[in-house]
Amino acid sequence: MDGRGTAGRTGAARGILRTAAGAALGAVAARAAYTALTRRPPGLNGAPGAEVWGRTNHRGEPVTLLEGPAFVAAAVVGGLLAPGLGSGPGGRTPAAALLSADGSAVLGGYDDLTGSGTSRGFKGHLGALARGEVTSGAVKILGIGATGLAAAATAGSPAPTRTGRAFDTLVNGALVAGSANLMNLFDLRPGRAVKVGLITGAPLALTSAGSAVVAAPLGAAAALLPEDLAERAMLGDTGANALGALLGLAAARLGRGPRLAVLAAVVGLNAASEKISFTKVIRDTPVLHRIDMLGRRPVPEAAGAAANAAVPPQAGSVEDGAPAADAV
Structure with missing residues (x-):
């Protein structure tokens, strides 16, 4: 008994150290x-980097979307170097993490840099697609769905039957894709998406299954939080989609029951975002509002009122009224 207890404590300590x-x-x-990225912002099609990645917020101050690419680079590099990531089924978790992060980031970056904002939400983008109009948001919806399934298939499943493995792939793919989109819906105020990522990722970091996947991304997000809160930078679709995808991949390593519970929550919140403003719910809930405002600069009354009155509620990634990219 004592030997097993000592071994358990030793294993837990090693897990904490790895995380x-x-x-x-x-x-x-x-x-x-x-x-490195902000010192020399990468240009695109002859346009200077500062113009490509720069935005102006509600205060008339410049912000950069390069927080997103910096987060993705750090999450990938840190994750591949971190101990324990190759412990999933068949040792394929590193490839799945790379696919989920990079695939979601590329699709998010495409929307960040080319999205027009004329169609918004699942209904808007898929409705436009039904009319023959291919929006950047529709490309991202379909692309992230495919990326989620590919990442889930790459990660594999320990289920003993082919039917069980197929079921797990569908569930895990939906988790990755749904979490990627959901995190983007929170990237509407300074620091909010990072805070949501840290709060929801912390329990996963304490599990032996998910810690290796989320440790580096959570460290990267925390390191970039001061830039986000100070309104010097924002994750944009690039970073928010990647952060959510990695959290979804970590949740996909849980047991089947917890996975289904998490998936139900993710699907429910994505569906609710079409009708309910997360910003309004957070603002009207004292505890959530205090967390949301923690570390943020005061919001000018006029700008705050204009942003909170925006309809539809989850229409785009804005930081107190400054549009950056479609939320979906």
């Missing part, structure tokens, strides 16, 4: 990537 090491790697990589 801490992964988070530290992610944090260091995030600061290095952000510094």
